[in-house]
Amino acid sequence: MSEMQTYVEDILNLIKKRDPDQIEFQNTVKEVLTSIVPFLEKNPQYKAQKLLERIVEPERVISFRVAWEDDKGEIQVNRGYRVQMNSAIGPYKGGLRFHPSVNLSILKFLAFEQVFKNSLTSLPIGGGKGGSDFDPKGKSDNEVMRFCQAFMTELYRHIGPHVDVPAGDIGVGGREIGYLFGQYKRIRDAYDSAVLTGKGLTYGGSLARTEATGYGLLYFVKNMLDAKNISLKDKTVVISGAGNVAIYAIQKAQEFGAKVVTCSDSNGYIYDPNGIDFVTVKRIKEVDRGRIYEYENVHPTAEYHEGCRGVWDVKCDIALPCATQSEIDLESAKRLVANGCKVVGEGANMPSTLEAIDYFLKNNVLFAPAKAANAGGVAVSALEMSQNSERLHWTFEEVDNKLKDIMKNIYLNAKKNAEEFGDPDNLVMGANIAGFKKVAEAMTAQGLV
Ligand code: NDP
Numbered sequence: 001m002s003e004m005q006t007y008v009e010d011i012l013n014l015i016k017k018r019d020p021d022q023i024e025f026q027n028t029v030k031e032v033l034t035s036i037v038p039f040l041e042k043n044p045q046y047k048a049q050k051l052l053e054r055i056v057e058p059e060r061v062i063s064f065r066v067a068w069e070d071d072k073g074e075i076q077v078n079r080g081y082r083v084q085m086n087s088a089i090g091p092y093k094g095g096l097r098f099h100p101s102v103n104l105s106i107l108k109f110l111a112f113e114q115v116f117k118n119s120l121t122s123l124p125i126g127g128g129k130g131g132s133d134f135d136p137k138g139k140s141d142n143e144v145m146r147f148c149q150a151f152m153t154e155l156y157r158h159i160g161p162h163v164d165v166p167a168g169d170i171g172v173g174g175r176e177i178g179y180l181f182g183q184y185k186r187i188r189d190a191y192d193s194a195v196l197t198g199k200g201l202t203y204g205g206s207l208a209r210t211e212a213t214g215y216g217l218l219y220f221v222k223n224m225l226d227a228k229n230i231s232l233k234d235k236t237v238v239i240s241g242a243g244n245v246a247i248y249a250i251q252k253a254q255e256f257g258a259k260v261v262t263c264s265d266s267n268g269y270i271y272d273p274n275g276i277d278f279v280t281v282k283r284i285k286e287v288d289r290g291r292i293y294e295y296e297n298v299h300p301t302a303e304y305h306e307g308c309r310g311v312w313d314v315k316c317d318i319a320l321p322c323a324t325q326s327e328i329d330l331e332s333a334k335r336l337v338a339n340g341c342k343v344v345g346e347g348a349n350m351p352s353t354l355e356a357i358d359y360f361l362k363n364n365v366l367f368a369p370a371k372a373a374n375a376g377g378v379a380v381s382a383l384e385m386s387q388n389s390e391r392l393h394w395t396f397e398e399v400d401n402k403l404k405d406i407m408k409n410i411y412l413n414a415k416k417n418a419e420e421f422g423d424p425d426n427l428v429m430g431a432n433i434a435g436f437k438k439v440a441e442a443m444t445a446q447g448l449v
Contacts, residue, residue: 004040004047008033011052022105024325024350028112029056031354035429036436038421043440051440055115058108059092060084062158066132068150070143080151082130082158082166085111088442091162092128093118093378095169095198098176100135106325107131110169113349114378116435117371120410123382128164130155136171148179155180156187161194161388167381168198170324173244173286174210178203193388197381206384208399209377213347214248215400216376217320218256219407220368221345224427227415228366230343233257238316238341239276240264240308241323242285242292245347245374249322251278262311264323265292269311272302315339322347330355337363346370361426372414372431379406 001009012030019025033052040046062082070076081104084092094114097107107129115127134147159166168177177198184195199205208215222232237253237260239246250260260276262269270276270292280298284290293304308323312332319341321327325348328336333356336344344360345368346352352360360367380403387394410431417437418430443449 002037002041004037004044007040007047007052008037011056014053015056019105022108024105024109025112027354028109028350031350031357031428032112032116032432032436035426035432038429039433039436045444046440049444051443054443055086055439056112058083058085058111059087061104061108063104064154066134066147066150066154068143068146071140078132078134078147080130080132080154081107082155082164083107083111083128084158084164085127085129086115086439086443087126088439088446089119090124090126092164093125093167093381094127094129095131095167096172096176096180097129097131097169098134098136098171099131100133102131102133109325110349113371115439116432117375118378119435119438120372120413120431121375121379121382121406122409123379123406125165125378125382128166129169130166131169131172134171136176141175144176145179148176149183152180152183153187156184159184159195161192161385165194165381165385166196167378168244170243172198174198174200194385197384199384204384204388206380206387206399207394207396208403209380209384210244211248211251212380212403213245213374213377214250214322215252216379216403216407217245217249217322217345217347217368217373218252219376219404220373220411221318221320221343222256223408223411224345224366224368225343231257232318234259235317236261236315237318237320238262238311238314239320239322239347240269240311240327240351241321241348242281243323245377246322247278247282247285249320249347250276250281253320254278258318261316262314263292263295264308264311266308266323267291268293268304268306269308270295270302270304271314272299274299274301312336313339316341318343318345320345320347321351323351324348325350326353328352328356330359332356333359337365342366344368345373347374349374357428361428364425366425367427369428369431371435372410372427375410376403376407379403
């Protein structure tokens with residue numbers, strides 16, 4: 001083992017010893033740190049500065065009680081969190097997740113990823129993440145509003161346009177951001193537009209923010225394929241999820257001429273041999289807040305299958321996981337490759353396990369890692385902050401063009417670093433090194449903070 005490999009092992013052991021239960025966090029730290037060893041070898045000053053010890057420790061973790069009243073008048077208690085991971089290059093920025101699975105390990109993993117993702121966008125934003133174990137599914141609008149108000153009644157002390165700027169994630173969409181913003185404004189008695197992103201268009205939101213993560217994913221994948229002279233046209237694409245990221249990934253993939261045959265939610269998946277009808281999915285999920293099996297009622301030629309994992313058994317050229325973490329394990333990766341899948345683009349955060357990523361890379365699958373491929377959402381969030389500061393509103397086309405440029409630059413930056421460190425198609429390594437470099441330089445420049 002080289003000196004830097006030993007250094008990275010020591011850090012992995014340190015975080016395991018400190019928080020043995022935080023498996024998701026340990027996995028993401030392992031993914032990032034093991035892949036940047038070649039960079040650390042060329043930059044030994046970071047070991048002397050104990051930079052890895054510092055970067056794996058959040059600057060601040062806030063945990064709080066959220067008590068609210070349901071429609072029956074009963075008091076409910078949830079846990080709220082905000083992990084403020086790193087502010088070296090800008091105010092903390094990252095989404096809020098409302099899902100029963102939310103815990104500190106998941107939020108630390110997401111916040112850690114966010115630090116390097118935000119760095120890759122080239123925009124001045126640090127990394128954070130937050131959320132609650134509250135489940136918005138099956139709750140009335142009023143219950144969601146009361147929960148959001150209770151959540152913000154504590155969170156407001158810790159955020160601000162120059163401090164920490166949350167956005168949406170799983171379970172937090174336009175409706176939730178609206179309620180959160182309203183409560184923040186009421187408590188602060190100030191119209192700080194840039195305190196949250198993903199806002200509605202009538203009160204400071206940016207055009208193209210809703211579409212940004214899904215569109216950005218396809219822009220990234222297209223750049224990666226163009227470099228290999230591969231066209232998206234007529235390729236069969238399997239997509240998981242039916243939420244914000246998945247919906248707009250389906251739309252953009254179809255605009256590029258690909259045929260998307262699946263989408264899913266946590267109960268099961270739809271296979272439509274005629275190509276998924278984006279408008280139906282959008283209506284079911286965004287308007288009716290329904291379940292994906294309802295798709296079959298509108299398109300009887302489509303098949304609904306119970307269980308979301310089966311989606312990876314469907315034969316495809318390209319797989320775009322857009323639901324949640326660890327949805328592609330080694331077994332699913334093997335089935336995808338055996339069925340001829342040549343390209344994987346991660347729309348969700350860490351949807352492939354470490355073993356699955358390793359298998360894809362070893363089997364020459366073109367692999368677009370999450371922190372690069374899904375950075376379009378946070379990039380447009382940063383553009384929303386710029387518009388709020390300017391008190392101006394850019395057109396859809398202006399924002400979309402900036403998004404295209406940002407995704408292209410992220411691809412080129414990841415590719416350049418992959419080449420420079422001797423593994424030209426390994427964009428996992430390339431993106432991690434590119435993201436890490438900037439944060440490490442900024443931390444060094446700011447002294448011991
Ligand atoms: P949404 O809540 O809009 O949609 C999530 C989708 O994934 C739903 O279809 C949901 O199904 C499904 N899903 C959630 N949890 C699970 C699970 N445990 N097993 C199977 N399916 C599940 O979230 P987003 O589309 O915003 O986010 C999806 C992913 O993309 C997440 O990993 C998120 O962190 C990541 N991401 C999102 C960004 C954004 O801008 N929104 C930006 C960058 C990354 P169900 O309705 O049944 O729960």
